[in-house]
Amino acid sequence: MKLNEEWDHIYHSTSVGLQQRVTALEEESRALKQLNSRLLLKVEHEQNKREYYEQTLMQELKKNQHLQEYVRLLESRLHQTDLQQWTRGTQTPDISGSSDSHLVQSSSKPSLDGRSTPGLPVSKSSLRLAGMGVEMQSDPVREVQDLKEQLEALRCQTKIYEADYKTEQKDHERMQQENKRLRRREADMRQQMALLQEQLKVYEDDFRKERSDKRILQRLLMKKSPAEKDPVxxxxxxxxxxxxxxxxxxxxxxxxxxxxxxxxxxxxxxxxxx
Structure with missing residues (x-):
């Protein structure tokens, strides 16, 4: 009987300890599953964020390319206006010389005195054209300057997007590594839980076998020993x-x-x- 009690105590303590350990492992497994699900959601969110940053970066690069082409076009136009202004500036002395000769020829004829006055309007028109050319020249310069500033701002913004993209990529890689580590930990815990369950099953089988052997032994002893009678x-x-x-x-x-x-x-x- 004392041996049976000792075996019962050992089995009870062992089964309780293993059950507590299995319960703790199950709770830890549930916590790891919840953490894994949260990490998966975070990874999905970061993936969507990275795709958004990639699309924004491509749009900004396309916009930057269009602006660079537009700046080149404006610079070419500005160069053409400079050439046209330069050619007009070289042609104005001929116009003034022709007007002077026309004035000399008209001064010899008294009937053409009234026709000698158009010399002044010609010089005024040339000055007006020169002023318009200067205005046209000043406006493209300002526009080019504004476009250069916008281009510089877009470059800075592109650098910021690239830095954010690299940071998000590093975070994504770190989360993937953490997710892999948690999955390995969960697999190890499941394997350990399976081993503990097998060990508990072995203990239960041994306990049942010991109990059955003890019962058989007790029956044999009862058969060999005579039945106890009441004292007389x-x-x-x-x-x-x-x-x-x-x-x-x-x-x-x-x-x-x-x-x-x-x-x-x-x-x-x-x-x-x-």
Whole structure:
């Protein structure tokens, strides 16, 4: 019985410890699954964010390319306007010379005095054209300057997007590594849980086998040993078989010597002397 109690205590303590460990591993596995799901959501969010940054970066690069082409076009136009202005500046002396010769020729004819006045309007028109050319020249310069500033701002913004993209890519790689580590940890925990469950099953099988062996042994012992009887009060005079030989010999000698049991004496005394 003591051995059975010890085995029961060992089995109970072992099963309780293993059950607690299995419960702790299951809780840790659930926590890892929740953390894994959160990491997957975060990775998906970062993936969407990275795609958005990539699309924005491509749009900004296309816009930057269009602006560069537009700046080249404006610079070519500005160069053409400079050439046209330069050619107009070289042609104005011929116009003034022709007007002077026309004035000299018209001064010889008194009938053409009224026609000598168009010389002044010609010089004014040339000055007006020169002013318009300067205005046209100043406006493209300002526009080119503004476009250069916009281009520089776009370059800075592109650099910022590239830095953000690299940072997001590093975070994504770090999250993937963390996710892989958690998956390996979860696989190890599941393997450990399976081993503990197998060990618990082995302990249970051993305990059942030990219990069945003990029951069989107890049955065999009960079959070999006679059944216990209820105790019966027997007088020592009638219990001759259970006494040792020396006691029985002494009892016989006492009976030969006229010895009478006190109980019998009391009984005979009561009969003789009521």
């Amino acid at each position: 009060l027997v007088h020592r005079c009638n219990n001759e078989q259970d006494r040792p030989r020396s006691d029985r010999r002494k009892h016989r000698e006492e009976q030969r010597g006229g010895y009478v049991c006190p109980k019998h004496c009391e009984h005979h005394g009561q009969l003789d002397f009521p």
